[in-house]
Amino acid sequence: MLSVLRKIVQEVSTAPDLDSVLDLIVRRIQQAMKTQVCSIFLFDPVRQRYVLRATQGLNQEAVGKVSLSSTEGIVGQVGQRAEPINLEDASRHPAFHYLKSTGEERFHAFLGVPIIHHRSVLGVLVVQQMEHRRFDESEEAFMVTLSAQLAGIIAHAEATGSVNSEQHPQAKAKPQRDRHFNGVAAASGVAIGTVVVATLAAELETVADKPAKDVQQELDAFKAALESVRDDIRTVSNSLARRLRSDEQALFDVYLRMLDDQALAGEIEERIRAGSWAQGALREVVLTQVRQFNSMEDAYLRERASDIRDLGRRILGYLQESAGPPEVECAEESILVADELSPAMLGLVPEDKLVGLVSVSGSGTSHAAIMARAVGIPTVMGVVDLPFTRLEGRQVIVDGYSGRVYVNPSEQLLEAFREVIREERAVAAGLEGLRDLPAETTDGYRMPLWVNTGLVADVSRSLQRGAEGIGLYRTEIPFMIRDFFPSEHEQLQSYRSQLEAFAPRPVTMRTLDIGGDKALPYFPIEEDNPFLGWRGIRVTLDHPEIFLVQVRAMLRASEGLNNLRIMLPMVTSVHEVEEALRQIDRALSELQDEGYEVQRPLVGVMVEVPAAVYQVRRFARLVDFVSVGSNDLTQYILAVDRNNPRVAGLYAAYHPAVLRALQYIARETRKEGKPVSICGEMAADPGGALLLMAMGYEVLSMNANNLPRVKSAIRGVSLARAQSLLSRVLRMDDAEEIHQYLRQVLKQLGLGQLTRPRLPNQPSG
Ligand code: PEP
Ligand code: MG
Secondary structure (H helix, E strand, O other): OHHHHHHHHHHHHOOOOHHHHHHHHHHHHHHHHOOOEEEEEEEEOOOOEEEEEEEEOOOHHHOOOOEEEOOOHHHHHHHHHOOOEEEOOHHHOOOOOOOHHHOHHHOOEEEEEEEEEOOEEEEEEEEEEOOOOOOOHHHHHHHHHHHHHHHHHHHHHHHHHHHHHOOOHHHHHOOOOOOEEEOEEEEOOEEEEEEEEOOOOOOHHHOOOOEOOOHHHHHHHHHHHHHHHHHHHHHHHHHOHHHOOHHHHHHHHHHHHOOOHHHHHHHHHHHHHOOEOHHHHHHHHHHHHHHHHHOOOOHHHHHHHHHHHHHHHHHHHHHHHHHOOOOOOOOOOEEEEEOOOOHHHHHHOOHHHEEEEEEOOOOOOOHHHHHHHHHOOOEEEOOOOOOHHHOOOOEEEEEOOOOEEEEOOOHHHHHHHHHHHHHHHHHHHHHHOOOOOOOEOOOOOEOOEEEEEOOHHHHHHHHHOOOOOEEEEEOHHHHHOOOOOOOHHHHHHHHHHHHHHHOOOOEEEEOOOOEOOEOEOOEOOOOOOHHHOOOOHHHHHHOHHHHHHHHHHHHHHOOOOOOEEEEEOOOOOHHHHHHHHHHHHHHHHHHHHOOOOOOOOEEEEEEOOHHHHOOHHHHHHHOOEEEEOHHHHHHHHHOOOOOOHHHHHHOOOOOHHHHHHHHHHHHHHHHOOOOEEEOOHHHHOHHHHHHHHHHOOOEEEEEHHHHHHHHHHHHOOOHHHHHHHHHHHOOOOOHHHHHHHHHHHHHHOOOHHHOOOOOOOOOOO
């Protein structure tokens, strides 16, 4: 049964559109279960009805015409209860609703299972038989398993179909329902713009759909790329000729034949002639064939899938080479959409034209999202169902408050969101006046506000916003945008520019924190569980040559300025701290011996894992300061991967367990008389900042963009009020309740403009 299941799922996933997906499902299930009927009803959210969308065994004329409300019939019951209903004789069930045009009166046995995707019922899958019998347990289990696997494919096909059909002029003429795709709100704000899809070099999956500007030119480019690939294969084949037997040598001929007109080339050319650009035609044909081969029973044929993918990549490589660097045509207001957004991709669109970002994978604390917040670009991550390759040139709205992306929005919705943008600008303008004012509560408590940086551009933005220091300089960013480790001298230069720009204010440089979601292209770390693996201090202690060079560069950069603080990420044990301190001291004495006038900087640890929480006093005794990385701490306390969009809803910064840990860290560190600060994203939220201040955090470090909002919140409240807010919040059990309560309190304090604005199309605004 398992292989039948696998085969159906693979075959269905190759179907080109929703109708073919549904059609294949009903045909294959009817065959596999040997039933007389198999049908699919899909829920139409506009009409609030389950519509018969495909059937084998019922009258075909009923497809698309017959529908049931969610309170009608057994199908409605399956949908409403979100569980299977298995009946010996459907007509005797009290909810039975006779659908005349389907001809279903002949069938008695009935099994309906819900199709559920991300907790919402997409539809109902039904099998029926003439005889009176209950489907047995294994049949029911088979249908439930199949339905769970097909749900994602149906959701994706529905999403793609909805985007494609909106291209139709007729669809435009009809009153349009504003369809949105859900993701994770990663950088607040709203943006309206035209999509630019980020295509990765030689990554077929990321090639966008585009029309051919000149069909003949596309055909010529394709033929030339094909010929280059053929030449490459012949060259390899010739060079190995003497070392291979003739039957092994023949494999190269098989490879070459896959490129023939009857195989790949013919189909691709056909698509180009039909108006697609060469790269898009290549993607479509290659990926379809890959899926087809993958679903084959024969292991030898399945293997061919990887050959075809390899050939496809090679052809794409040449096509991209001949096209030169991706010619990105950017509208004045562009939204960059990527399969997996990386910090380096932000450069694909000129800074003055980039208004929004969307990523299919990743989540709010992915590195790209952190950078987006730093530069203040509204961003939605983890939009898993978004058919991103179909969006090039489309107009979208990015709602970075609620994590929604609207594709081809109606004029009415556009106007409503334009109003939000106007309001936001007014609030930002109002906050500008705070630049030179202190972050001081109404009862005179002074709260230092620092910033998190990583890009050179962050520095001037931070100073403009009135930052008093840098609480976290993410040194991995300069490491990420290169092809190999930067030398001591190169590091020295970039560190010096940060230290100089901020002097005499303190600058906290974190030692290299790679691993987890931060990969260096030239130092890949492949692990099943990267967040529980080799990351942060674990990597650098294993590579003293990298650690020492970095620390030396930091120390040399601070010569004469003496505003450097060094911070160690991801520490779990006391011996890691001791070892790192030994290395820092070694670098220091080496430099002093070499004649540099460097002073010992303050050294601190980051508390990011639960083990560090419970040893924080021991750590505090060893170092000069403690800083909490609440982004990681939250993921490790809650066991929720900060990058996984499937569990993004569970990643709750205000979870009571996280708040308790934060309070404990502040209290324990202060018992040792050492300063405690925070540099996770929680400090950037006005409500979160008030709680942290009340807990006793002595410095809040955040992205420069949010600093004025946080300052405004602090200036609008007394420390006593923040403390009573904290004690009330600590008695609450639920993160969402805490979140709502904070919003309410900010409104009562007259700081409602600091919370997210009222948004169109949202029940709670
Ligand atoms: C954190 O984990 O909170 C933190 C500040 O570090 P990063 O987000 O870079 O992992
Ligand atoms: Mg961290």
